[in-house]
Amino acid sequence: MKKYTLSFLIFCFYLVRFSVTAQTASIPHSLDDAISLFNAGNHNKAKTLLLQNLEYDPNDSDSRSVLGKMNYHLGEWQAAIDIWSEGLNGKSSDYVFQMNIGNVFFEKAEQNQPSIYLTKYSEDEIKTNPKLYEDDFKENTSASFLKYWQNGIDAYQSAYKIYPYQEYVLDRLADLYEMNREFDNSFIYHKQLAELYPENSHYLTKAAIYQAKIKTNTKKEQDSLENLVIKRLNYSLEVDAQNPDTYRELAKIKAKDKTQNSISKELIQKADFYASIPEYARFEFSNENALLLDRLLTKNYSQRKNMSKLIDSLAISFSEKDIITQNLLITVLAADASDSELLRTFDNYYSLFRERKNIITALSKTHHGQWLLVELLGVTKEIKLTRDITTTLVSKKSPNMHDVLIDLLEYDYLPESMDIAQSLSKLKDERSRTALIKELYLPLPETSKKWQDKNYYFLQIRQMRAILALSALKKDDEIKQELLKGLERQDVRLFCAVALYSQTKNTEYLKLAKKYKPKRVPFPELGQFLKRFNNSKANSLGDKLIKG
Numbered sequence: 001m002k003k004y005t006l007s008f009l010i011f012c013f014y015l016v017r018f019s020v021t022a023q024t025a026s027i028p029h030s031l032d033d034a035i036s037l038f039n040a041g042n043h044n045k046a047k048t049l050l051l052q053n054l055e056y057d058p059n060d061s062d063s064r065s066v067l068g069k070m071n072y073h074l075g076e077w078q079a080a081i082d083i084w085s086e087g088l089n090g091k092s093s094d095y096v097f098q099m100n101i102g103n104v105f106f107e108k109a110e111q112n113q114p115s116i117y118l119t120k121y122s123e124d125e126i127k128t129n130p131k132l133y134e135d136d137f138k139e140n141t142s143a144s145f146l147k148y149w150q151n152g153i154d155a156y157q158s159a160y161k162i163y164p165y166q167e168y169v170l171d172r173l174a175d176l177y178e179m180n181r182e183f184d185n186s187f188i189y190h191k192q193l194a195e196l197y198p199e200n201s202h203y204l205t206k207a208a209i210y211q212a213k214i215k216t217n218t219k220k221e222q223d224s225l226e227n228l229v230i231k232r233l234n235y236s237l238e239v240d241a242q243n244p245d246t247y248r249e250l251a252k253i254k255a256k257d258k259t260q261n262s263i264s265k266e267l268i269q270k271a272d273f274y275a276s277i278p279e280y281a282r283f284e285f286s287n288e289n290a291l292l293l294d295r296l297l298t299k300n301y302s303q304r305k306n307m308s309k310l311i312d313s314l315a316i317s318f319s320e321k322d323i324i325t326q327n328l329l330i331t332v333l334a335a336d337a338s339d340s341e342l343l344r345t346f347d348n349y350y351s352l353f354r355e356r357k358n359i360i361t362a363l364s365k366t367h368h369g370q371w372l373l374v375e376l377l378g379v380t381k382e383i384k385l386t387r388d389i390t391t392t393l394v395s396k397k398s399p400n401m402h403d404v405l406i407d408l409l410e411y412d413y414l415p416e417s418m419d420i421a422q423s424l425s426k427l428k429d430e431r432s433r434t435a436l437i438k439e440l441y442l443p444l445p446e447t448s449k450k451w452q453d454k455n456y457y458f459l460q461i462r463q464m465r466a467i468l469a470l471s472a473l474k475k476d477d478e479i480k481q482e483l484l485k486g487l488e489r490q491d492v493r494l495f496c497a498v499a500l501y502s503q504t505k506n507t508e509y510l511k512l513a514k515k516y517k518p519k520r521v522p523f524p525e526l527g528q529f530l531k532r533f534n535n536s537k538a539n540s541l542g543d544k545l546i547k548g
Helices: 030-039 043-056 059-071 075-086 093-111 124-127 130-139 145-163 167-179 183-196 200-213 219-239 244-255 256-273 287-296 301-315 323-336 354-363 367-377 383-395 400-412 420-427 430-439 454-471 475-485 493-504 507-516 524-530 538-548
Strands: none
Touching: 030 043, 030 059, 030 287, 043 059, 059 075, 059 093, 059 400, 075 093, 093 145, 093 167, 124 323, 124 454, 130 244, 145 475, 167 200, 183 200, 200 219, 244 256, 256 287, 256 538, 287 301, 301 323, 301 354, 323 354, 323 367, 323 454, 354 367, 354 383, 367 383, 367 400, 383 400, 400 420, 400 430, 420 430, 420 454, 430 454, 454 475, 454 493, 454 524, 475 493, 493 507, 493 524, 507 538, 524 538
16 A cells, blocks of 8 residues: 655644644734645745734744744745744743754754765664764764754753753754764753653663763773663663663663673564554563564565464454453554554565454454554554544444544545545534534635645545535534535535535536536546436536546
8 A cells, every 4th residue: 555645734833842822812813824824825825914913013922933934844944043033032932932943953954964974884883983983974074064053052052041841952952962973962961851751761761872872981980881871771661661772772781791692682582572562552571472473473475374364363362351462463453554663564565454354343342452443543644544443443433533533634635535524424423523514614725726736636625525424414404504605615616516416416406516517627536426326417427527
């Protein structure tokens, strides 16, 4: 299955990991309106609204922050920095602007970092011959990298002075110092994160890893440092005994002593085992579980038949309390996804089909299994897998499906439908209905060549699928009124006419649909929808919509 990705921009606040505060009522334009326009491709209009906000109130930090991000998304990074810099006033709101400025320089430094020219070195070669690597690193360090790197450090340090205990600024400082191989400074911030979040195994292990990189002058100092690192790693395992990075770092230390080679190998085995399991489905290592997982995740095509039998036997044998088997099965399902990020996955020359359905059906019968399937939906966007899971869970009336499906609506433009809108309509509740109605009012790009604009067409597909899903709710008067109002709007009137025909079988709506059909623009799904009806006019219009 081909992995599909978004081919148009969804505007998001990824530069700063906390939400924008509410605007005052006196601001002329809302952020939501500006962001909706930006997502629809109306970039200049969106920016104009925010500029008007700043003319009204130059201290409107929310509008300034979002306006800068819009410029950044459009590749105008220096303009973004200028906008944020103009907002610096020595107040706590400077944190947002300094973090945004730091993130831009972080990315610019990343694009110019010396390590991208040193791919010839493996991790082992860097470890065994550090001086040679360091010399090459310095030789490839450009002036532009150092400029971007220092500007990023300065911005983050300014943000750090405002909020020294913010997780994000500590994390970014640690990463940026590491980028320039200043491990001592990187460790300072990793250590602070570990102290602030003592129950976070990721931060505990990171602190240990960077502490281990600190240079020492004598063997005594090195041994002392190593003992501290081991102590940190052991504590990390007490917090989370299933963190693969912790086992790998311990294995590196043990490998230095030839008498502990067997221990090092066992630690690597554990690291590989836990790295092969999704975070939401982890379970305790044992030789039996490791062997079973290896058999389930086999890359040997000749073993496919035996693997299939094993999956079938597991899928029919477990009970509600058999958590390990359920976790094993979700691991197989996750590893088989075309966009899987697991370290060990199936080879691309085959994937599971019948076995997938068996696993999904089996897991949907238990509460834990349903939870595991919902978690998998959160990390995969493979169309077929998403469709199979959502349709199964909807039929089971699984809890929390509203949130999952509503989040997935933004992907419901892809060439092969995931049945998201259809699944939402089957839930037949207020939240689902409201989410589908909102799809009718998606802001579309303002363009003279709308049918040649991919953004426009993709959003139209989303609207069409939502409207066809709404047409199934025939006894809902509010929905019928929304569809009738849609006949007055050029962007959705074709879809609304078809939906109203579906509800009423009144051929007058077919005449309207024929009238509203754009020339030489295909809507094959809409055409196939009409061809289901036992009506020659509906079938004829369906054929025309398929051909375009």
